[in-house]
Amino acid sequence: MNEADSEEMLLHLFGFGYQKTEVLSEADLVLINTCTIRDHAEHRALSYLGRLAKWKAEKQGRKIIFAGCAAERLGKKVQKRFPQADIVCGAKSLDKFPEILERSSLFKPVNTTENPKENTKKITGQVSIMRGCSCKCAYCIVPYVRGEASSIPPEIVLENCRNKAQNYPEIMLLGQTVNAYNYKGFTFSKLLAEVCKIPEVKRVRFLSPHPVFIKEDFYKVVQDNPKIARHLHLPLQSGSTKVLKDMKRLYTAEEYLQIIKNLKRLDFLISTDIIVGYPTETEEDFKRTLNLVKKCGFSFAYCFKFSPRAGTPAAEIPEISQEIVENRLNILLNEIRECSAVAYKSRIGKTEEILFETKNSGRTSGNLWYRTTTPKAIGSIEQILIKDSNGKILR
Numbered sequence: 065m066n067e068a069d070s071e072e073m074l075l076h077l078f079g080f081g082y083q084k085t086e087v088l089s090e091a092d093l094v095l096i097n098t099c100t101i102r103d104h105a106e107h108r109a110l111s112y113l114g115r116l117a118k119w120k121a122e123k124q125g126r127k128i129i130f131a132g133c134a135a136e137r138l139g140k141k142v143q144k145r146f147p148q149a150d151i152v153c154g155a156k157s158l159d160k161f162p163e164i165l166e167r168s169s170l171f172k173p174v175n176t177t178e179n180p181k182e183n184t185k186k187i188t189g190q191v192s193i194m195r196g197c198s199c200k201c202a203y204c205i206v207p208y209v210r211g212e213a214s215s216i217p218p219e220i221v222l223e224n225c226r227n228k229a230q231n232y233p234e235i236m237l238l239g240q241t242v243n244a245y246n247y248k249g250f251t252f253s254k255l256l257a258e259v260c261k262i263p264e265v266k267r268v269r270f271l272s273p274h275p276v277f278i279k280e281d282f283y284k285v286v287q288d289n290p291k292i293a294r295h296l297h298l299p300l301q302s303g304s305t306k307v308l309k310d311m312k313r314l315y316t317a318e319e320y321l322q323i324i325k326n327l328k329r330l331d332f333l334i335s336t337d338i339i340v341g342y343p344t345e346t347e348e349d350f351k352r353t354l355n356l357v358k359k360c361g362f363s364f365a366y367c368f369k370f371s372p373r374a375g376t377p378a379a380e381i382p383e384i385s386q387e388i389v390e391n392r393l394n395i396l397l398n399e400i401r402e403c404s405a406v407a408y409k410s411r412i413g414k415t416e417e418i419l420f421e422t423k424n425s426g427r428t429s430g431n432l433w434y435r436t437t438t439p440k441a442i443g444s445i446e447q448i449l450i451k452d453s454n455g456k457i458l459r
């Protein structure tokens with residue numbers, strides 16, 4: 065989501081005569097697009113901003129924009145603590161970014177007919193289809209910094225997809241609860257079907273779906289559209305129904321497992337997000353998570369230690385000891401590594417559809433990595449028989 069937002073801001077900056085560079089010493093402007101999902105993410109962004117004071121002082125005219133979710137959460141406090149930030153633009157103000165630049169008097173729009181064009185073929189084109197989130201997960205700051213969910217009109221989404229498809233064979237639809245997409249009755253499943261109709265689109269992915277919004281019509285649209293990748297990143301958070309209830313996740317462990325079973329019948333691989341050390345998580349609850357992880361057979365998982373975010377209900381509950389959390393995290397990470405190796409090895413002997421991201425490597429529809437010594441065209445799709453896997457890559 066942040067990458068997609070950064071790209072949007074970048075396009076506006078092109079209109080002010082800027083071009084992109086990754087080399088700090090060459091830059092006249094640094095745009096820091098921040099995350100605040102956990103304290104650690106915000107801390108990293110702020111310490112980077114702190115370090116940039118020196119860079120800014122080294123040459124006159126250098127500017128800094130501090131944007132995104134941490135900017136939204138901290139607001140004016142950022143400039144107070146870090147006067148080197150010229151502009152602080154919170155996540156909710158993304159739509160107003162060009163006006164904010166114009167108003168600041170630091171930036172002058174230029175009349176350029178030649179926007180810097182992307183000349184290299186990339187693989188995944190990201191398209192935001194909704195903003196914000198209307199779920200109220202008890203630990204999560206997203207609804208506070210990004211606001212209520214709102215779906216972007218399908219005409220705009222599809223136009224963006226058609227444009228992206230000129231350069232990117234794979235389209236990734238983005239939203240905090242991406243499958244809750246609904247624009248005046250135009251549902252997520254309908255949108256998926258329409259994106260698949262774009263001839264240049266070879267593969268469609270989306271991030272992040274929420275289990276509660278998976279309905280029958282989703283299974284149907286998947287079966288009708290082979291372009292939809294057979295991979296779902298479906299955040300679980302906890303395998304204990306009690307903790308899920310405390311978290312306000314709106315599904316039980318059994319319901320989650322049922323979805324996984326339905327998806328596996330359609331040959332999906334599933335990855336997930338899990339939070340360890342939620343303040344109400346007991347040893348029993350954690351064991352339930354481990355158990356469910358085994359049953360689900362995830363191909364991959366992001367495991368996070370619970371991070372209290374000020375203003376969320378979960379931050380009010382006393383935390384459990386870091387030592388216990390650390391210990392649970394390590395046990396979980398080991399379990400996930402094993403599951404992942406099993407997922408890779410389960411593909412040996414199968415024919416996989418590989419989308420090549422380099423001449424020698426690419427990803428399967430199920431989102432596993434593949435490598436070959438026979439070079440292929442970047443961006444091409446090939447059906448390939450998998451001969452071997454070390455549990456980390458297919459060959």
Ligand code: SAH
Pocket residue numbers: 101102203204205206239240241272273274298299301337338339368369370371372373
């Ligand atoms: N909208 C997506 C997830 C967005 S946030 C969903 O609900 O599925 C990405 C992940 O960050 C979450 O899935 C969760 O695992 C993690 N996360 C969110 N808030 C957190 C917190 N306070 N502490 C630790 N992890 C958190």
Ligand code: SF4
Pocket residue numbers: 197198199200201204205206207240241274
């Ligand atoms: Fe946060 Fe995702 Fe829950 Fe929304 S659905 S509140 S983004 S964890």
